[in-house]
Amino acid sequence: MDVQIKINGVTKKISVQPNETLLAALRREGYYSVKHGCETGECGACGVLLRLGKESDFSEKSNSSAYITNTCVMLAAQADGSEITTVEALGKRNEMSVLQQCFMENGAIQCGYCTPAQMLASKALLDKNPNPSEQEVRDAIGGVLCRCTGYVKPVQAVLNAAAKLRGDSEEMHPFFKRVIAPDGGTPSAGQFRQDIGDASWGGERGGKGAGEQGRQSQTQTQTDVMTKVLPPFVVAPEKQTEVVGKAEIKVDAAKLAQGKPAFVDDAPMPGMLYAAMLTSPHAHARIQEIDTTKAEALPGVHAVLTYKNVKRVIYASGGQSYPNPPPYDQVSLDSKVRHVGDRVAVVAAETLEIAKLACELIEVDYEVLPAVFDPHEAMSGNAPVIHDEPDAIGIKDPLRNIVAKPYAQHGNAAQGFAEALAEGGVIVEREYWVPQQQQASIEPHICMTWFDEDDRLIIRTSTQVPFHVRRMVAPLIGLPVKKIRVIKPRVGGGFGGKQEMLIEDLCAHLTMATGLPVRFEYTRAQEFTSARSRHPQYVKFKAGFKKDGKLTALQHYVLGNTGAYGTHGLTVQTVSGLRGLSTYRCDNLEFVCDIVYTNMPTPGAFRGYGAPQAEFALECLMDEAADVLGIDNIELRRMNWVQVGDKMPMAKALGEAREGFDQVIKTNALEECFQQGMAAIGWDGRDEFGGKDLVIDPARPSVRRGIGAAACMHGTAIAGLDMGAASVKGTSTLVRPSGSALRRA
Structure with a gap:
């Protein structure tokens, strides 16, 4: 059957199947900015601007509004006589629209897969409301799921674009302005409070026009609370360099903003x-x-x-x-x-x-x-054997479904625990569970x-x-x-x-x-059953502290559920051991681990690669230990965290299925990070808000915001195994590890 649709101002006659989706038809016609993400109308990546009705009803003066529509759940036949706008129409071939330019300049484009739909949703908002609040922007683009940005930069981009389109001299929403002290240094907390005084709070927007009323309605108490909840935006002083230290637009941002072919x-x-x-x-x-x-x-x-x-x-x-x-x-x-x-x-x-x-x-x-899903049961010896094939290689104990049992120690944990008790200290032992999570990339495999x-x-x-x-x-x-x-x-x-x-x-x-x-x-359903996820873990920490808070022993046990296959199972769990036993100074460390098969879908690599599981548990333990000892949570961390020059003894013991390499802490900015964080959330004065770890909004007393602190250590690769480096010299030449050179013209 044939349908007639006006696409980006051009009327087209398209042959479609009765069961063909509008998404499939548009992509077949070459509109590759319209993405496939879920086939159920939930992710929003397939969104276009649509105005239903007969083509003749539409003109430049039409009062009919276009609205964002998910094309994966709409039949192409239903669009007959309608008008569609895709992101290809927002700008010209070599000229970006204001909205596209703002997405580029504000760093709102990361993977770029959801960017076209985000910009169309933003355009629909700005066409109706040229002066939106932050919350209105969030509501407008919230239907387009974005796994990369956390929406901070896209919201910033839309508010920036709105200001430019209105012709305001203030081109960026005050809440997102870069905070730099007059002398070019880092701003003080007082300066920061002054700078964000006009920021949004409780849904009201600062800035110009209607925002004045919002500012007048705020009490000083609200402003004080807000400044202690929101972190400062700190930008280091820029050096006189061409690239380093300066904001750079993503090299392929223009391509992604225009919706040009970029993906598989x-x-x-x-x-x-x-x-x-x-x-x-x-x-x-x-x-x-x-x-x-x-x-x-x-x-x-x-x-x-x-x-x-x-x-x-x-x-x-x-x-x-x-x-x-x-x-x-x-x-x-x-x-x-x-x-x-x-x-x-x-x-x-x-x-x-x-x-x-x-x-x-x-x-x-x-x-x-028979199937087994719990790792404790799987390794009991009475569970069904998941891998009984004779040609499998490298399984530690297939009859008990144990993939591997990595172990490492430094010092003597038992002696460390005894030392803590001898000094009048305490032993704190806690167990935590981290569940399985799917990465949920908007582009399927x-x-x-x-x-x-x-x-x-x-x-x-x-x-x-x-x-x-x-x-x-x-x-x-x-x-x-x-x-x-x-x-x-x-x-x-x-x-x-x-x-x-x-x-x-x-x-x-x-x-x-x-x-x-x-x-x-893969279908979206297969992403959750046939793809990968984060490894679920049972994590147990046992820590010995002297009465003054000094850490004397730290024992880390991980029961890792690697699902049906062992891919990444060994290395994710050993990275958990490395990160869980490297943040704090301690002479006596022990890592014990069981990696177990179950009949769950197989986990794999996920951001942090085992570190988040361990660090979540460790930082919870530090908070609970601080309560037991009667020491401030941050002070307990401060007296124990690693210092420059300290070795990481677990690094050599826990390599990638082989001996690792010695690593030494060469830089440490934990003190500076914690100082800034404490000032931003009002750590030292948190009791005045009605609770030790709570902030209360006086305008909404039923709302509580938790206050907490945590330290995390993360490495970009496994030392000595994962290779990726370049030497930058004081010339215009970039020397690659291979020995080849790239010279800037």
Whole structure:
């Protein structure tokens, strides 16, 4: 059927299928700024501005308002006679609109996947309300989920754009102005209070115009409370350098702001097949028989792959330095499934609908096995064995589902605890639980594979580890590494979830089987069952303190649930041990860990990589210990935190499945950080707000804001293993680690 739609001012006649979504139709027409994120109308990445009605009803003088609409849950046929605006229409080819420019200048574009929809939602707001409050901006763009920015910079950008469009001399909302003292140094707390006196509070907006009334309505008490709740925006003095120390616009910000093709799915291949995956409905089962006859007979199906026709090659999928840490416990397709969402079969067909239908036609006879979900039960010796395959490598104790038992010590923890009691101190022991979390990148896992003119297999994939993907895929499909090229375009959010060879092998198998380009993308549901997540942990800390607060012993136990497969399991848990035992000075340290299989979906890498679990528990313990000792929470930390020149004894003991490297603390700004934080939240005067750890808004006495403090240590890589460096010299030449040089013209 044909529909007629005015898109960005141009009337188009488009042929669509009765069941085709508006999202699919727009992307087929080349409007790649409209993104796919969820297929359920929840993430907002597919948003466009829509005005329903007959085309003739619309003109430049029309009073009809466009509204943001999720195109993934709207049929293309429903848009017949409507007018649509995408982000491609906001500016000209070489000229940005004010809104686009403000998104770029304010650093509001990170991965850029949700940016087009955010800008359209912002445009809809500014068209109706040229002087919005901060809360109104948040309400307008809140329907477009953003995993990168936390909305701070996008809100700043919209308020900035609103001011520019009004012609205000004050181009940036006062709340977001850079706070710099008159002499160019760091502002004092008093200066900061004065600078943010006009900021928003309780939904009212400072600044010009209507904001004057908002300021007059605020009491001095409210302002005092606000200044102690909100952190200062501190910018170091700028040096006379061309780049360093100055704000720089993201190198591809313009491309992303204009919605130009940047992501995997923005470059479809001619003759491309579409892949769909059949997944297990059972947490633990053995495939007795699988019949693909009906699926293979379906017109449009080009390949159906199962464990029967894919070579069994054992591997580990974590995107880590060579050689991958154990265990090697995965194959591309197996006769046993170990969690709901595990791989059963994969299909390539001429349309995604045909591929999905083919999956439904595959007949599988499962022998359902007992499942175990709790790691304590899994390692008891009475639980079902999850990995009983004879070719798995590097599993510590498969009969008890134990992947690994890393251990490290420094000094003697038992003696340290005895010392604390001998000095009249205390032993504080607490256990915490950190649950499983999904990264929820707005761009799902997606991959395309094809052979180029030189018979190289090209893998275009949304990954954080392109070189690891190439190395791992090669033996699975029987090609040498040099015959594979991995292209990593813009990634629409990763957060560790794409530090994995997750779907690339299946996509490559299908191209090998058909000789044709193949596209494979996870559904949003599969992201939660078949992708990765944060490792859930039971974390126990036991600490010995002298009565004056000095730490004498610290013992850290982790029970890590690595789900059905061990990818990243060993290294995430050992990083937990490293970070949990490196923030505070202590002569007696001990790390004990059990990493256990269960029939849960498999965790992997996630921001912090094991550190957040440990640091959450450790900092909770420090607060509870401070209460037991009767010492201020921050003072207890201050008297124990590491100092410049201190060694990190756990660094060498806990490497990446091998001995690590000695590390020494060379810089430490904890004192400065805590001083600024204490001033910002009013730490020393917190009792005046009605509670030791509470701030109360006098205008809304039912609202309580908690006040707390925590210290965290994080490293960007594993020393001596993960390599990434450059030497910057006092010339215009950048020397790369490889020895090559890049000279600025």
